[in-house]
Amino acid sequence: MQYGIIFMFLSTVTCFNYLPEIEIDLSATPKQRWKQAVRTILDLHGYDNSFGPVFEFHNKNTFYILNTDDYSTIANSIRTHYPEYSLELDGIVEEFNRSEITFEYLSAWAYFHEITHISGEMIESTGVLLSVGDQIIHGRNMDQAPLQARNIVLHLIIKKDDKYLGESVDWQWFKLGFSTLLKYNVASLDQNWKFSDPISKDQLLAFIQLGVPSLAWEYRHVLVNDNLSTFDRVVQYLEQNQVACPIYNVIGGTSRNQGVVISKDPFDMNPTISLNTSILGQTNYQYLVQTNYDHWLPDPQSDQRRTIAEILLGQLQANLRNEFGVFTVMDTYPIHNEDTFYTIIMNVKYNRLIAFGQPSITQTDN
8 A cells, every 4th residue: 555655656746856865874973974965965966056055045134143253152052062963063064165164154054943033034834734544644845945955955864873763854954953854653743933922132042052952953852862752752852842942843643643733932832732632613633734823823814825735634535535635735836835845745654754856836827
């Protein structure tokens, strides 16, 4: 059955981009762990059609709020609280071998998501959970900018001590962590931007100096921590872990009804929303959709992704209540929109992650 679904994907979906696969060995020397990933992108696309325009875009639109002292504060905090990650960043800096790509600069990228909550609003990502029989199907779209960032997306296979731990697809992997993750036999996870009360730069820098981990490292901790070996333990950890900016966690498990959306920010946490519980007066939810707005608020008229996805999921026929059906929802405009980089379908019951690099699309009038 599972091979038939994969065949249907490959034979039906013809317009997607290949995502390079890289194996990350976390038991290797820290400086060496990410060098092949950098080298692969530079060999495939060159700096001027990959990292170069991405860094230029976010220097202008994201990091403009940082001064020299801010970069130093972030870098020193990472050196102090995360010495192993510091060595990994040193290795990436060495592989770039460019004067403008310094440890201080990449340290700011480690907290990219947090910084964007100060410097600008970025509409990004849709997460979907569908409960089907004894399994959870997890769909994930990543929406971002600029266009050239599609060229730095990698499909990462992560192992440690000769054991394969899981997989991730990401465009910010050089932050040393993951915004999407499948931990084998445990959970599938994705992070979504959350609109909430803004934080200030001083508040963020204070969190960083205290050692609050970046959001990218939150999932890395889930991946490597042997104690987080069940869906319930992962959910409990992510509910309790300190964060430095607002965030949603969309989490799928290995069996029936194991699916939640966690909504939290540095100062508050809302009740976790679960599959098959009461939401807004409705009961027995067999699907959840999370974009960038709280469930108790209506979608803005300018962004109907959640509403449309919920309608489509509710209308799925029995023969499409599967991975292919979830993909068709994720691939429908505006869920798949002009800024969608990739679509991922995850199913932890089968330890399966299927990734599609999505081309740029433009809305047209029929």
